[in-house]
Amino acid sequence: MKPMGTIPPEFGGRRGMLAIAGRPAAEWAALAADTPLFVYDPAIAAARVARFRAAFPGIELSYAIKANPYPPLVARMAALVDGLDVASVGELRLALGSKAAGAVGFAGPGKRDTELAAAIEARATINLESEGEAVRALAIAERLGLVPRLAVRVNPDIELRGSGMRMGGRPSPFGVDAVRAAALVRQVMAAGADWRGFHIYAGSQALDPQAIIDTQGATLALAARLAEEAGAAPPVVNLGGGFGVPYFPNDQSLDVERVGVALAVALARRGDILADTQFAIELGRWLVAECGVYLTRVIDRKESGGELFVVVDGGLHHQLAASGNFGTVVRRNYPLAVANRMGEPATETVSVVGCLCTPLDRLGDRIALPHAEVGDLIAIFMAGAYGASASPAAFLGHPPAAELLA
Amino acid sequence: MKPMGTIPPEFGGRRGMLAIAGRPAAEWAALAADTPLFVYDPAIAAARVARFRAAFPGIELSYAIKANPYPPLVARMAALVDGLDVASVGELRLALGSKAAGAVGFAGPGKRDTELAAAIEARATINLESEGEAVRALAIAERLGLVPRLAVRVNPDIELRGSGMRMGGRPSPFGVDAVRAAALVRQVMAAGADWRGFHIYAGSQALDPQAIIDTQGATLALAARLAEEAGAAPPVVNLGGGFGVPYFPNDQSLDVERVGVALAVALARRGDILADTQFAIELGRWLVAECGVYLTRVIDRKESGGELFVVVDGGLHHQLAASGNFGTVVRRNYPLAVANRMGEPATETVSVVGCLCTPLDRLGDRIALPHAEVGDLIAIFMAGAYGASASPAAFLGHPPAAELLA
Numbered sequence: 001m002k003p004m005g006t007i008p009p010e011f012g013g014r015r016g017m018l019a020i021a022g023r024p025a026a027e028w029a030a031l032a033a034d035t036p037l038f039v040y041d042p043a044i045a046a047a048r049v050a051r052f053r054a055a056f057p058g059i060e061l062s063y064a065i066k067a068n069p070y071p072p073l074v075a076r077m078a079a080l081v082d083g084l085d086v087a088s089v090g091e092l093r094l095a096l097g098s099k100a101a102g103a104v105g106f107a108g109p110g111k112r113d114t115e116l117a118a119a120i121e122a123r124a125t126i127n128l129e130s131e132g133e134a135v136r137a138l139a140i141a142e143r144l145g146l147v148p149r150l151a152v153r154v155n156p157d158i159e160l161r162g163s164g165m166r167m168g169g170r171p172s173p174f175g176v177d178a179v180r181a182a183a184l185v186r187q188v189m190a191a192g193a194d195w196r197g198f199h200i201y202a203g204s205q206a207l208d209p210q211a212i213i214d215t216q217g218a219t220l221a222l223a224a225r226l227a228e229e230a231g232a233a234p235p236v237v238n239l240g241g242g243f244g245v246p247y248f249p250n251d252q253s254l255d256v257e258r259v260g261v262a263l264a265v266a267l268a269r270r271g272d273i274l275a276d277t278q279f280a281i282e283l284g285r286w287l288v289a290e291c292g293v294y295l296t297r298v299i300d301r302k303e304s305g306g307e308l309f310v311v312v313d314g315g316l317h318h319q320l321a322a323s324g325n326f327g328t329v330v331r332r333n334y335p336l337a338v339a340n341r342m343g344e345p346a347t348e349t350v351s352v353v354g355c356l357c358t359p360l361d362r363l364g365d366r367i368a369l370p371h372a373e374v375g376d377l378i379a380i381f382m383a384g385a386y387g388a389s390a391s392p393a394a395f396l397g398h399p400p401a402a403e404l405l406a
Numbered sequence: 407m408k409p410m411g412t413i414p415p416e417f418g419g420r421r422g423m424l425a426i427a428g429r430p431a432a433e434w435a436a437l438a439a440d441t442p443l444f445v446y447d448p449a450i451a452a453a454r455v456a457r458f459r460a461a462f463p464g465i466e467l468s469y470a471i472k473a474n475p476y477p478p479l480v481a482r483m484a485a486l487v488d489g490l491d492v493a494s495v496g497e498l499r500l501a502l503g504s505k506a507a508g509a510v511g512f513a514g515p516g517k518r519d520t521e522l523a524a525a526i527e528a529r530a531t532i533n534l535e536s537e538g539e540a541v542r543a544l545a546i547a548e549r550l551g552l553v554p555r556l557a558v559r560v561n562p563d564i565e566l567r568g569s570g571m572r573m574g575g576r577p578s579p580f581g582v583d584a585v586r587a588a589a590l591v592r593q594v595m596a597a598g599a600d601w602r603g604f605h606i607y608a609g610s611q612a613l614d615p616q617a618i619i620d621t622q623g624a625t626l627a628l629a630a631r632l633a634e635e636a637g638a639a640p641p642v643v644n645l646g647g648g649f650g651v652p653y654f655p656n657d658q659s660l661d662v663e664r665v666g667v668a669l670a671v672a673l674a675r676r677g678d679i680l681a682d683t684q685f686a687i688e689l690g691r692w693l694v695a696e697c698g699v700y701l702t703r704v705i706d707r708k709e710s711g712g713e714l715f716v717v718v719d720g721g722l723h724h725q726l727a728a729s730g731n732f733g734t735v736v737r738r739n740y741p742l743a744v745a746n747r748m749g750e751p752a753t754e755t756v757s758v759v760g761c762l763c764t765p766l767d768r769l770g771d772r773i774a775l776p777h778a779e780v781g782d783l784i785a786i787f788m789a790g791a792y793g794a795s796a797s798p799a800a801f802l803g804h805p806p807a808a809e810l811l812a
Contacts, residue, residue, distance in 0.1 A: 065803075066801075069803055086803075087762065107763050109759060109763065110760065112761075130706050132706045132707065132708060173710070174765070300538045300539060302579070304579070305561075305577030305583060309577075320798065325732035327731060353515060355515060356514065391798055392796050393798070393800065397472075397493070398494045398495075398496060
């Protein structure tokens with residue numbers, strides 16, 4: 001038997017049929033007309049926003065659409081947060097449907113001229129990823145007769161320790177190295193652009209509060225140093241994100257309150273040049289991962305070589321990360337339950353496999369579950385971020401999963 | 407500097423602009439109206455089919471649609487091969503558009519009742535994955551008043567050594583364990599089904615001919631043993647596939663001629679009960695991987711921490727496998743070239759990164775290339791199998807890649 005991650009507190013400890021936003025999982029499946037489906041409970045995301053607001057007073061909160069671009073969820077998030085972060089023209093259009101352009105920031109290392117033009121015309125902020133991109137953006141703005149809103153994305157000389165994806169402290173396709181950032185600020189200001197400040201993102205999916213505290217402190221110091229070098233106070237400093245969520249056994253929820261206290265202390269001591277700067281934190285996964293449940297129905301039960309398999313109608317084409325992303329070396333189990341048998345004792349060890357004709361399609365590896373019958377519903381938790389949109393939906397030609405906002 | 411895989415011989419050794427099916431890469435990009443795009447040269451796939459025919463006389467060849475379901479390519483392959491293997495109702499419909507139902511086989515561990523009904527109504531062969539699926543298929547056929555075509559998929563007590571994905575010799579969601587296969591054959595025959603034989607798939611992406619020879623020999627012996635046990639001669643035995651292609655440095659092309667000679671010897675000695683059996687081999691990747699090229703345009707060049715980055719307008723949303731599938735531990739480089747500078751000397755070490763705002767979007771890691779300018783085309787080879795359809799196309803909201811059949 002192998003362990004699995006912890007069911008989020010909003011869904012744990014229940015008995016009988018799992019409820020999502022007060023409605024039984026079976027009703028959600030009926031509403032979708034078919035399994036599998038994703039159900040997102042915006043109240044859980046709203047609770048995360050409220051927790052952030054309490055822990056980080058005065059700090060702007062941005063939602064990174066890439067975590068979950070399901071339009072009704074984006075619209076709901078837009079009403080709760082201060083800004084939206086986008087990474088393509090597709091996401092830009094989605095963001096502008098529910099937020100003023102001044103609250104939308106566009107990052108990404110390979111923006112085409114057409115993408116830059118769309119952002120400039122919309123008056124969204126472009127996070128410049130290189131000197132070359134700055135030259136192109138300025139030329140396009142001039143051609144359009146518009147003043148572009150440009151922030152400088154900085155590849156920090158800081159690494160977010162223990163993060164799932166390190167994005168600083170090393171050569172990077174993102175932003176300009178800190179040593180060249182001030183020069184780029186001067187260049188865009190000299191060209192008459194509306195310089196919006198710095199965007200500094202050092203990593204993601206960190207669960208150690210001290211690592212985030214250290215990174216935020218170093219980011220503040222870096223922003224002050226770069227502003228001094230540039231001789232200009234940044235209107236905004238985006239401190240990045242990096243708040244992780246507990247997917248796997250032994251993962252601990254991030255103590256954001258401790259991070260907030262430390263950030264307040266660091267801000268109280270910040271350099272004078274940052275006195276009037278607005279600070280922002282950009283979060284995707286931490287806001288929405290726990291609000292989503294993937295529901296899939298048991299199609300078959302079978303035994304092979306002494307191992308029990310529960311075969312479901314979903315799979316890695318909808319929820320790739322839970323399967324281990326096409327073969328990670330150490331595959332770990334997301335939290336998972338039999339949705340219509342919550343609280344029943346685990347009586348057997350089974351592997352939950354998807355319907356795809358590939359051995360990689362394994363959603364739960366030798367986990368302890370109550371006896372699941374054909375027709376039962378399996379719930380995979382932590383499915384609100386990097387689920388439907390980050391999976392190869394067309395793989396093997398099965399239909400896409402439905403998505404529902406509670 | 408890190409090595410990369412070898413460019414397929416059909417594209418290697420050229421000078422100047424890469425030609426695909428005799429047409430310059432830049433023309434293909436213009437034809438698609440935009441980059442990125444996949445171009446498939448069916449002549450290369452046809453050459454693989456011809457090579458198979460020469461090496462395996464008398465053996466039926468099936469194309470596994472999952473490798474590349476692009477409809478025009480499927481239609482072309484259907485005209486060249488004897489059968490089509492499908493893994494969903496979506497693929498079944500595609501297959502029936504260009505092949506008679508008798509030549510279509512449907513495998514997959516999680517077939518729903520609606521999928522079984524669609525296959526039975528179409529008269530396609532269902533590869534039964536479990537006793538439970540057999541019961542459901544027989545009940546549906548009876549309800550429909552049809553005689554179903556049913557093959558028994560066997561989880562062999564054989565492992566394909568050195569294969570990228572092992573599917574035999576262990577507990578598996580695929581097929582029934584060999585020890586129970588004969589009983590299942592008797593059951594479906596007793597129920598009046600048209601028993602089509604055995605489907606035995608031990609693994610995939612193997613480059614060692616001896617491993618495939620050993621597996622095919624063991625599969626033949628297993629099929630004979632199971633037929634004796636069942637007391638019935640199988641009309642067809644699908645010997646599986648498993649033929650690999652060379653993606654990475656030091657990978658060697660599979661010596662299929664050697665495999666063919668050994669199979670002919672093994673067949674000459676096969677058990678009497680298999681005297682009239684038709685044998686089939688099912689291939690996807692080996693037939694089409696090398697016929698596909700992914701073309702993406704350089705958007706930016708940048709330097710960070712002493713590393714050079716070439717940023718392109720494509721990425722892991724189209725060609726996930728080349729990026730290392732969201733974080734494999736040992737990432738290796740697919741073969742890659744500057745399409746408009748073929749044959750020019752490599753003058754710099756660069757990382758080719760995609761346009762997605764994630765550090766995982768790296769298509770070439772510290773490889774030696776000719777100096778690539780903004781606007782140049784990068785070609786990623788070995789993109790004909792498990793490319794567009796096996797990638798998270800919606801991730802970050804960029805447009806899908808065009809696909810073109812030469």
